[in-house]
Amino acid sequence: MIADVSSPARLTAGLDAQGYLADEGVSTAAYLALTMGRPLFCEGDAGVGKTALAGALAGVLDAPLIRLQCYEGLDAAQALYDWDFPRQLLHLRAAEAAGVADADRLEAELYDRRFLIARPLLRALEESTRTRPAVLLVDEVDRADDEFEAFLLEVLSDFTITVPELGTIRAERPPVVVVTSNRTREVHDALKRRCLYHWLEHPDLEREVAIIRRRLPQATATLAEAVARVARAARAEDLLKPPGIAESLDWTEALLALGADGLGDADLDRACASLGAFLKYREDQERVAGRIAEWAVAG
Amino acid sequence: MTGASDLTRTLVGFARTLRAAGVPASVDRLHQTVTAASHLDVARRRDLYWAGRLTLCAGPDDLERYDRAFAAYFAGEQAPPVRRVPPVQVVRPVAVPGPERDPRNDDRDDPDDPDRPPAATSSELEVLRHRDLAALTTAERDVVRRLIAAIDPVGETRLSRRHRPSSSGVVDPRRTVRAMLRRGGEPVRLERRVRRVRPRRLVLIVDVSGSMQPYADAFLRFAHAAARRRAGTEVFTVGTRLTRVTREMRGRDPSTALLAVSGAVPDWSGGTRLGELMKAFLDRWGQRGVARGAVVVVASDGWERGDAGLLGEQMQRLSRLAHRVVWVNPHRGQPGYAPMTAGMLAALPSVDDFVDGHSLAALERLAAVVAGNRATSSITSRTTSGRTERRRA
Numbered sequence: 001m002i003a004d005v006s007s008p009a010r011l012t013a014g015l016d017a018q019g020y021l022a023d024e025g026v027s028t029a030a031y032l033a034l035t036m037g038r039p040l041f042c043e044g045d046a047g048v049g050k051t052a053l054a055g056a057l058a059g060v061l062d063a064p065l066i067r068l069q070c071y072e073g074l075d076a077a078q079a080l081y082d083w084d085f086p087r088q089l090l091h092l093r094a095a096e097a098a099g100v101a102d103a104d105r106l107e108a109e110l111y112d113r114r115f116l117i118a119r120p121l122l123r124a125l126e127e128s129t130r131t132r133p134a135v136l137l138v139d140e141v142d143r144a145d146d147e148f149e150a151f152l153l154e155v156l157s158d159f160t161i162t163v164p165e166l167g168t169i170r171a172e173r174p175p176v177v178v179v180t181s182n183r184t185r186e187v188h189d190a191l192k193r194r195c196l197y198h199w200l201e202h203p204d205l206e207r208e209v210a211i212i213r214r215r216l217p218q219a220t221a222t223l224a225e226a227v228a229r230v231a232r233a234a235r236a237e238d239l240l241k242p243p244g245i246a247e248s249l250d251w252t253e254a255l256l257a258l259g260a261d262g263l264g265d266a267d268l269d270r271a272c273a274s275l276g277a278f279l280k281y282r283e284d285q286e287r288v289a290g291r292i293a294e295w296a297v298a299g
Numbered sequence: 300m301t302g303a304s305d306l307t308r309t310l311v312g313f314a315r316t317l318r319a320a321g322v323p324a325s326v327d328r329l330h331q332t333v334t335a336a337s338h339l340d341v342a343r344r345r346d347l348y349w350a351g352r353l354t355l356c357a358g359p360d361d362l363e364r365y366d367r368a369f370a371a372y373f374a375g376e377q378a379p380p381v382r383r384v385p386p387v388q389v390v391r392p393v394a395v396p397g398p399e400r401d402p403r404n405d406d407r408d409d410p411d412d413p414d415r416p417p418a419a420t421s422s423e424l425e426v427l428r429h430r431d432l433a434a435l436t437t438a439e440r441d442v443v444r445r446l447i448a449a450i451d452p453v454g455e456t457r458l459s460r461r462h463r464p465s466s467s468g469v470v471d472p473r474r475t476v477r478a479m480l481r482r483g484g485e486p487v488r489l490e491r492r493v494r495r496v497r498p499r500r501l502v503l504i505v506d507v508s509g510s511m512q513p514y515a516d517a518f519l520r521f522a523h524a525a526a527r528r529r530a531g532t533e534v535f536t537v538g539t540r541l542t543r544v545t546r547e548m549r550g551r552d553p554s555t556a557l558l559a560v561s562g563a564v565p566d567w568s569g570g571t572r573l574g575e576l577m578k579a580f581l582d583r584w585g586q587r588g589v590a591r592g593a594v595v596v597v598a599s600d601g602w603e604r605g606d607a608g609l610l611g612e613q614m615q616r617l618s619r620l621a622h623r624v625v626w627v628n629p630h631r632g633q634p635g636y637a638p639m640t641a642g643m644l645a646a647l648p649s650v651d652d653f654v655d656g657h658s659l660a661a662l663e664r665l666a667a668v669v670a671g672n673r674a675t676s677s678i679t680s681r682t683t684s685g686r687t688e689r690r691r692a
Contacts, residue, residue: 073460
């Protein structure tokens with residue numbers, strides 16, 4: 001069932017039902033992306049919920065989520081489409097064996113849609129129907145190289161893909177596109193200009209508590225709040241890698257598995273033992289370990 | 300519809316304010332703002348805020364400027380400003396050592412008229428190549444500048460994830476089968492492919508503090524030569540703060556680029572807090588990817604005003620991220636130089652190549668070192684095996 005997305009507030013409620021607690025900025029951005037048919041370019045520190053947003057949007061729209069993870073060297077054959085050569089060969093051999101002599105017909109058959117393997121970008125265009133758009137997540141676009149950006153730009157500007165042997169494939173309606181970047185390098189302006197740009201911040205304390213409790217209902221309010229407080233204090237600290245919400249959730253889950261119900265003195269050992277779920281650098285762990293109890297209390 | 304045109308006029312005025320504040324709010328972006336605003340409740344200040352922020356900003360640096368401009372513009376009434384907001388003008392000393400001559404050098408090379416055209420014979424050039432950059436006459440400096448612009452620091456390479464066709468290498472199934480299809484399914488020959496080779500990213504960090512003043516210009520020109528020849532080269536300056544000047548380096552002409560750089564760098568000839576700034580560089584850029592697998596060149600005399608221990612720590616971090624760390628110290632070429640400053644001593648164990656950079660010849664050698672040509676760099680000798688020892692430890 002498609003939820004009501006006719007205003008930012010209604011979209012917030014829809015995302016909420018998917019377990020994604022959006023603030024005003026996120027819901028306005030997503031709402032505009034939907035109504036204007038523009039890709040949404042999300043930047044922010046790792047673990048602030050960029051990728052999760054695409055998943056939640058897919059849930060709200062009851063749409064398939066098509067994910068394209070970017071990496072260096074990603075090429076058209078992996079992102080757009082590829083011909084299924086082995087099947088084409090088989091078809092050719094079968095036709096020969098059957099004694100088909102009409103070369104033109106054979107050629108037309110060989111380059112038929114059924115021999116085309118759709119990769120994420122093509123799939124997103126094809127699965128986006130008039131009644132239901134697809135949600136395309138282009139994850140960590142900053143990891144791909146310039147060559148990829150160039151053809152991503154081409155697809156995002158008019159939502160068509162041209163296959164030389166087959167013709168132009170057009171989306172019935174533009175898919176909802178979420179592009180995320182961790183800012184390891186500057187993405188081309190041309191790509192950003194096609195998109196709405198949203199910078200995601202770490203959530204405030206209340207929202208983080210709410211997110212933890214929503215995702216991990218078995219966590220007590222005390223535990224969720226203690227973790228959120230430590231996370232907030234750790235972000236203010238000058239760490240090599242400040243923890244995101246993803247890390248807060250992981251840590252809470254680890255603490256739950258160890259049977260902790262807070263971060264008081266009784267649970268401190270468990271907290272230190274599971275710190276690896278929260279901080280991924282030894283230097284950071286050393287700096288934080290001694291101060292958990294102090295940070296976890298309100299104040 | 301007067302309402303809509305009022306809104307457009309308001310937004311056009313706001314975009315102008317925004318441009319003055321340094322956010323490049325182009326017309327096509329503004330067009331999107333108007334569309335976005337029409338989908339929202341523009342009577343609400345917050346909706347207008349988001350409509351503008353989502354369409355006009357392009358990076359986290361823009362956000363703060365946007366917030367300030369928004370607050371300023373919509374603070375009073377929503378009427379478009381009658382007067383143009385004056386663009387921010389900052390007057391700063393310009394980095395390029397001016398055409399004034401160093402009085403110390405005036406009587407040095409007497410046979411030469413100081414204003415002679417900067418055409419030099421090959422033997423003169425050879426002398427010039429080895430002369431200290433700090434002690435050049437104006438005419439010589441012109442020649443040296445042109446020669447620096449001609450340096451081609453094409454760097455080390457790495458294997459890319461992309462392939463190219465080749466007569467040797469592994470079998471390329473896609474091209475092989477494609478060729479088979481063309482020939483009616485007959486496997487005539489195996490097509491092969493090899494991994495493409497790409498240059499490693501080059502990152503230059505130039506110290507522009509007071510003690511480096513005579514050399515900073517030459518290093519920035521060197522950086523410009525590198526940035527011109529290789530896309531993806533990143534240039535930063537350090538002094539009292541860290542400034543990314545990659546954008547400013549884009550121009551074709553070195554002098555214009557340097558002028559832009561001097562406008563962007565707020566801390567010419569101040570002190571240096573290398574450790575802190577190296578940390579700022581690694582936090583904001585290096586660890587995220589700029590320094591990963593790159594050849595990082597630090598041009599500094601290692602004169603650390605802050606805590607040398609911090610510098611040592613950060614250089615270790617850098618050496619873990621980077622493919623190679625090259626430190627250029629202009630004082631190293633002087634006779635009797637030994638790395639005595641606390642900063643230099645702290646940094647050296649994490650440095651792969653320690654080279655001098657006081658003359659044109661030294662800069663040419665630096666280019667060779669950057670290109671991974673260690674045969675040439677052995678002239679300057681690797682002074683430290685600290686990095687390998689540390690890795691073994």
